[in-house]
Structure formats: structure tokens, C-alpha cells
Amino acid sequence: MKYRLAILEDDGALAEHLRSLFSEYGYQVECFSQAKDLVAQCTHRQFHLFLLDVNLPGPDGYWACNQIRGQTTAPVLFLSSRDSSMDVVHGLSVGGDDYIPKPFEFPVLLAKVQALLRRSYELAETAPGILSWADLRLNLAGDYLYHDSHLDTPVQLSRNEARILQALMEAQGGVVSRDALIEALWKRDAYVDDNTLTVNVARLRRRLEHLGYRGSRVETCKGEGYRLV
Numbered sequence: 458m459k460y461r462l463a464i465l466e467d468d469g470a471l472a473e474h475l476r477s478l479f480s481e482y483g484y485q486v487e488c489f490s491q492a493k494d495l496v497a498q499c500t501h502r503q504f505h506l507f508l509l510d511v512n513l514p515g516p517d518g519y520w521a522c523n524q525i526r527g528q529t530t531a532p533v534l535f536l537s538s539r540d541s542s543m544d545v546v547h548g549l550s551v552g553g554d555d556y557i558p559k560p561f562e563f564p565v566l567l568a569k570v571q572a573l574l575r576r577s578y579e580l581a582e583t584a585p586g587i588l589s590w591a592d593l594r595l596n597l598a599g600d601y602l603y604h605d606s607h608l609d610t611p612v613q614l615s616r617n618e619a620r621i622l623q624a625l626m627e628a629q630g631g632v633v634s635r636d637a638l639i640e641a642l643w644k645r646d647a648y649v650d651d652n653t654l655t656v657n658v659a660r661l662r663r664r665l666e667h668l669g670y671r672g673s674r675v676e677t678c679k680g681e682g683y684r685l686v
Contacts, residue, residue, distance in 0.1 A: 460574055461485040463504040465495050465521055466536070467513050475508070478563055479570075490514075492521035499528050503592070506574055509553075511537035511544070519551050526552035529592070530605040532573040536561065590626040590685060593668075597623065604668040612664050617642055617657045625675065625685045634682040658683060 462484050466472040472488040479486045487504070489495040492513055498504075507525060509518035522533050532554040537544065540558030548556045555569055578591050588595040594603040600619035601611040614622065624633050624641045639654050658675060665674045676686045 459483065459485055460505040460578070461487070461503065462570070463495055463498075463507045464488045465492060465507065465509045465513070465518060466490065467510065475563075478567075482567065492516040492518065492524075495521055496524040499525055504529070505531055505578060505591070506570060507531060507533045508570075509533060509535050511535060511539050511548070519547060522548070522552045530577075531592070532577050534566075534569060534573065536566070588623060588626045590629065593626070593685075595619065595622055595626060602664060602668070612667050614664055615657070615660065617653070618661045618664060621654075621657055621661055625683060628684065630685055632678045632681045632684045636682075638682065 462479055464472055464475055464486060466475070466488065467490045469490065472490070476486040476488055487498075487502075489498070490513075493516060495507075507522075509521055511518040513521075518535060518537065522535075525531070525533060533552060535548040535553050535556040536559060537548075537556070538559040545556045554573055557566060557569065578589075586596060586598045588597060592605040594605070595601075595614075596603070596611070597619070600614045600616060602614050602619075602622065603611050620641050621638055624638055635651065635654055638658075639651070642653065642657070662675050674686060676684050678684060
């Protein structure tokens with residue numbers, strides 16, 4: 458999985474420097490100089506982590522964090538020259554996950570970003586019977602699918618849809634062959650063929666659309682199988 462970072466920083470030179478450094482480590486990075494522009498993008502783009510300056514022209518980083526929290530649970534890390542204990546407390550109270558005073562060393566920032574991403578997105582059993590991957594949660598007991606921003610409105614999956622999604626989530630973004638998916642379904646049904654798999658993948662994509670995703674969230678890897686992106 459390639460993580461997408463959003464940087465809110467009105468110092469153009471610093472923003473570009475951070476973009477370049479994070480890109481070297483394989484991250485996709487988008488930079489914004491104004492809070493309103495970033496918040497507007499959050500309505501139709503997925504960011505896995507936010508790096509927010511506090512002092513900005515117009516609405517500040519605290520305002521941006523508050524708005525972001527209304528749309529996503531993605532981690533937020535403040536980067537600011539405002540380093541008093543009250544500033545740190547306020548940043549965490551509005552929804553921030555960490556706060557790094559400026560100036561900072563990039564290795565420290567990178568380590569904190571990696572730790573936040575690891576805790577937030579790596580496959581783990583967040584609770585008994587619940588699989589997590591990126592911003593998706595799959596309840597294996599009831600075959601319910603949740604999105605982090607809509608935990609109160611689960612989507613009910615069929616048994617086959619849930620088993621396909623389970624296999625894809627367990628692969629952590631890796632490709633799962635069609636044969637492996639058919640095998641996963643075969644364990645629970647008397648008869649499964651290639652067409653059964655194709656139909657159920659199409660249905661799963663439609664379920665994901667109900668959570669705001671397009672069908673490309675389940676990517677077809679020609680000649681190989683499928684993966685989550």
C-alpha cells in the first residue's frame with residue numbers, strides 16, 4: 458500500500474523540502490498552503506496522514522484539524538513553532554495525534570509518521586473477529602463492512618463477498634490469485650467456479666461504492682488476480 462500524506466504548510470520552501478524527503482521513502486505527498494484548500498480536498502480524496510502547521514494565513518492548523526476530524530480518523534501530526542505546553546495540549550485536544558515543535562530533525566519526524574501509519578493501517582485484529590486494513594473494518598462474525606468515517610452505517614455483505622474481502626485484507630495490499638479466492642469460497646459452498654468469483658467480486662465492488670469508493674478499490678491484476686488499493 459502506498460500512503461498519501463497531506464502537508465499543510467505556508468512556507469513553500471519547507472513544504473517542498475518535506476515533499477521531496479518523504480517521496481524518497483515512497484510516500485505520495487500533496488502540499489497545501491491554506492487550510493480551506495486542504496479541507497476542501499478531503500471531501501473527495503483520501504489522505505492517510507496529515508502534517509499540519511499551526512500559524513497560517515486565514516484559518517489555522519487547529520481549525521483544519523477540527524474540520525478533518527469530521528471527515529476521517531486518519532492520524533494528524535502538528536508541526537509548529539508554537540511549542541508551549543498549552544499549544545501542545547490544544548493541538549491534541551482538537552484531534553491531533555502528535556505534536557512536533559519546530560525546528561525538528563527529519564529522522565525524528567519520519568519515525569513518528571511511520572509509527573502513526575503502522576498503528577493506524579497495518580493489518581491487525583483490532584478486536585476479536587474484526588479485520589482492519591487502511592480505513593476499512595470487516596466484522597467476520599456478522600459479515601458487516603465499515604468505513605472509519607461511517608462506523609454507524611455498516612454495509613451488510615454476503616458470505617461470499619465477505620470471504621473474498623477477508624482474503625484481500627489479509628494479503629495487506631498484495632495480489633491474491635483467482636485460484637486462492639476460489640479455494641476460499643469452495644470451503645463454504647458446494648460448488649464454486651470462475652464465474653461465481655467474477656460475479657461476487659463485482660458485487661463486492663458495488664458494496665464498496667456504497668461506502669464512497671469506486672470499483673477500482675478492488676484492483677484487477679491481469680493474469681494474476683486481485684488486490685486492495
